[in-house]
Amino acid sequence: MHTFYLPPDNLDLITVSGPDAVKLLQGQVTCDVDAITDPGYARGALCNNKGRVLATFVLVRHSAVFYLVMNKGLGAVLAATLKKYLPFYKCEFRQFAPDDSVCVGIVGDAAARTLSEHALLPNDGECASLPSGWICTLSQKHQQYLIYGHEPRAGAANPTAGTPEDWIFTSLLSGIYPFVPDDVEKYTPQELHLDRHGFISFTKGCYTGQEIVARMHYRGKQKKLLFLLEAPLTHTPVSTDAFEIFDDEGHKLTSTLKVLRDDKSIYALVALPAEMEQVIRPTVKTMTGTQFSMRLF
Numbered sequence: 001m002h003t004f005y006l007p008p009d010n011l012d013l014i015t016v017s018g019p020d021a022v023k024l025l026q027g028q029v030t031c032d033v034d035a036i037t038d039p040g041y042a043r044g045a046l047c048n049n050k051g052r053v054l055a056t057f058v059l060v061r062h063s064a065v066f067y068l069v070m071n072k073g074l075g076a077v078l079a080a081t082l083k084k085y086l087p088f089y090k091c092e093f094r095q096f097a098p099d100d101s102v103c104v105g106i107v108g109d110a111a112a113r114t115l116s117e118h119a120l121l122p123n124d125g126e127c128a129s130l131p132s133g134w135i136c137t138l139s140q141k142h143q144q145y146l147i148y149g150h151e152p153r154a155g156a157a158n159p160t161a162g163t164p165e166d167w168i169f170t171s172l173l174s175g176i177y178p179f180v181p182d183d184v185e186k187y188t189p190q191e192l193h194l195d196r197h198g199f200i201s202f203t204k205g206c207y208t209g210q211e212i213v214a215r216m217h218y219r220g221k222q223k224k225l226l227f228l229l230e231a232p233l234t235h236t237p238v239s240t241d242a243f244e245i246f247d248d249e250g251h252k253l254t255s256t257l258k259v260l261r262d263d264k265s266i267y268a269l270v271a272l273p274a275e276m277e278q279v280i281r282p283t284v285k286t287m288t289g290t291q292f293s294m295r296l297f
Helices: 021-026 075-088 109-118 164-173 210-218 274-279
Strands: 004-006 011-017 040-047 053-062 065-071 092-095 103-107 127-130 133-139 144-148 224-232 255-261 265-273 283-285 291-296
Touching: 004 164, 011 021, 011 075, 011 103, 021 065, 021 075, 040 075, 053 075, 053 127, 053 133, 053 144, 065 075, 065 164, 075 092, 103 164, 164 255, 164 265, 224 274, 265 274
Parallel strands: none
Antiparallel strands: 004 103, 011 065, 011 092, 040 053, 053 065, 103 144, 127 133, 133 144, 224 265, 224 291, 255 265, 283 291
16 A cells, blocks of 8 residues: 555544534434543444435544544535534534645555654554644554644655545455445445444434334344455456356346456455355456455455
8 A cells, every 4th residue: 555645625524512512423423422432433424314324434532522534525414414403402513624624644654654753653443642633543454544633744754645536445445435425325334334344333322314224233134245356457347347246047146336446456346145245255257257356345
C-alpha cells in the first residue's frame, strides 16, 4: 500500500455536543454510543425506518464532543435526518464546510513510521488524544488512520494527496464496505456485512430501523453473503462480465456491488448465495476464463 494522505475536502465531518448528545445519537444510530470511551470510537450506521442504510461512519468520542466522519456526500444525508430531532434535545450540531474541516486520512507504511515519531499510535480499533485533537487507528494491517486537528502532511514524509477512490480501496481491503452516496437506502446492514464488522449493537435498545434489523438477525435467514474476488490486473478485463459465476445449470449466481483496482490487481465485491460460505474455494474460474482468488468479505 503506497503512502498518501486524504485531504479534508474528501471526507464529510459532523460534530454533536451538549448534554443530550448521547441521547440523540443513541436513539438514531446502530452502534452503542454510550459504550464509547473518551477518547474512543466505534463504527456505525444510520438507517431509515425500513431498516435500510442511509450512511455509515466512524463515530469518535473526544472531550465530550462526538465526531461523525464519513465518505464524501454522506454528510448531507446524515445531517438532514438528525436535524429533524434537534428541537427535542439540548445539543449543538455542526456540519463542517470543506474549507474549515480539519479531519484527514493517512495511509501507508511511511505514514505509520512518521506518525509514531510525533505521537503514540493507538492500537487497532482505538483512539488517542493529540495536542490539538485526536488520532484513530482504523486498520493496523493496512496502516489506515483518521486524524483531527493535525496538519495533514505531518503524517508522512513528502506524502502525495490521495483520492476518495484510494481511501475507499483501503477500506475495502480491510473488510469495511465502502459506503458512498450511490448506496443510500439500497441495502440492509446485514447485506453489507455491517453486523459482522461491529457496526451494530444488538443489546443497546431502540433506534430508527432497529426492529427490522434485529428481526433479520434473530429470525431471518440471510440469503446472500458478500465475497471478495481478486485477480492480477494484467490478466483481467475490466468488464463486470469477468466476475460472473454460474452454477452447473448455467444460472447466474453473482451480483456485483463494487469493482476496484490498484496497479497490481482488480477486485470485485460480489453477492453470492449464503450456502457458498460452506464451500469457499481458494480460487474460482468464471465462464470467461478469468481465475480469481476468493474469500468471504
